[in-house]
Structures are given as C-alpha cells and as structure tokens.
Amino acid sequence: SSATSTRDEKLLAICQLLNESVDYYNWVGFYFANHDTKTLHLGPYVGAETDHTAIPFGKGICGQVAESNANFVVPDVSAQDNYIACSFTVKSEIVVPLFVNGVNIGQIDIDSHVIDPFTEADERFLEFVNKEIAKLF
Ligand code: SME
Numbered sequence: 230s231s232a233t234s235t236r237d238e239k240l241l242a243i244c245q246l247l248n249e250s251v252d253y254y255n256w257v258g259f260y261f262a263n264h265d266t267k268t269l270h271l272g273p274y275v276g277a278e279t280d281h282t283a284i285p286f287g288k289g290i291c292g293q294v295a296e297s298n299a300n301f302v303v304p305d306v307s308a309q310d311n312y313i314a315c316s317f318t319v320k321s322e323i324v325v326p327l328f329v330n331g332v333n334i335g336q337i338d339i340d341s342h343v344i345d346p347f348t349e350a351d352e353r354f355l356e357f358v359n360k361e362i363a364k365l366f
Contacts, residue, residue, distance in 0.1 A: 236365050241273035243358065247339070248275045253346035254339050256319065259327070260284065260291050261335035269295055269335065276340065279315045289313030291338055294324045298333045300352050304345035315340065323347045325355040329366040337362075 244257040258274025267286040271279065286295040289312055294301050303322040306312050319340040327335045337355055341347070 237273050239365060240362070241275070243362065244273055244275040247358075253341045253343050255342045256315070256338075256340035258338050259335055260295075260338060262286075262295055262333065267295075272335065277316050277318075281313055281315055284313065290322055290324050291336060294326055294336050295333065298326055298328075300325050300356075302347050302352065304347070318342050320344045321346060323351055323355065325352065325359055327359045327362060329363045334366065 240259055244259070247254050248257045256274065256276030256279075258276065258279075259272035260269040261272050262269055269284040269286070269291055271282040281289070284292050286292050290301050290303055290309065291313070293311060301322075301324045303309055303312070306314070306319060306322055319342065321341045321344055322339065323341075324336050324338045326333045327337060337359060339347075339351075339355070
C-alpha cells in the first residue's frame with residue numbers, strides 16, 4: 230500500500246541520517262520478523278549490499294535478537310561463533326530490537342568498520358530511535 234511505501238521511505242531516510250551522522254555507523258538497516266515462518270527479512274538499509282535478505286530466527290546476531298528480545302552489542306565479530314558475515318570490512322555490530330505494542334517485530338542492525346565502538350549511549354539512543362519508529366506501525 231502507499232502507507233507502506235511511505236513508511237519504508239521514512240525508514241530509509243533514518244538509515245541515511247544515522248549512517249551520515251555517526252562515523253562508526255557504516256551499515257545501517259532494518260530486519261523485520263515473520264513470526265509464522267520464524268524468519269527475519271531485510272528492510273530498508275544503507276551500506277554494502279548483502280546476500281542475507283532472509284535470516285532464520287536463532288541464526289547470527291540478528292536471529293538471536295529475534296528470540297532474546299534484547300540488545301546485542303558485539304565489540305569484535307571475530308569472537309562470535311553464531312555470526313553471519315556480510316562483509317570482511319565489518320569488525321563490530323549492534324542490534325536493537327524494535328517493539329510495537331510489546332511485540333518484537335524486528336530490529337535495527339548497525340555494522341561498524343572499527344572494533345568496539347558501541348557504548349551504552351548507542352544502546353539508549355537506538356532504543357529511543359526505535360520507540361519513535363514504533364509510532365509508524
Ligand atoms: N551480521 C548479521 C547479519 C546481517 S548483516 O550484518 C547485514 C548477523 O550476524 O546476524
């Protein structure tokens with residue numbers, strides 16, 4: 230529907246703004262959950278193209294957040310065994326779930342080209358961003 234494309238345009242603009250505003254936000258995107266198939270699907274994003282447009286719940290950092298409903302900060306992706314590499318330039322990652330009416334409907338996923346850049350300030354900021362985004366749903 231046109232309402233959906235408007236929302237996706239807003240989400241893409243948010244990705245672009247975040248990517249341009251924070252030096253260490255080098256890939257910014259959304260994944261959305263299909264709770265029937267237990268799969269995450271790639272939504273709007275900016276950064277390198279990724280083959281990982283569908284991720285089963287439980288798989289990778291994103292898939293784990295689909296099940297845990299908790300933020301996941303990865304200071305060094307090379308130290309993770311349940312990790313899906315999108316690009317060899319990625320060194321660290323943060324994933325923050327997106328809740329609408331208490332339901333985990335997806336997540337914002339940010340990759341960085343530097344090791345250990347994400348602080349609690351990033352977590353609080355991205356939780357705030359997601360609370361604002363929840364109003365679009
Ligand atoms: N690294 C993620 C996969 C998505 S890409 O970062 C865009 C993961 O391990 O779930």
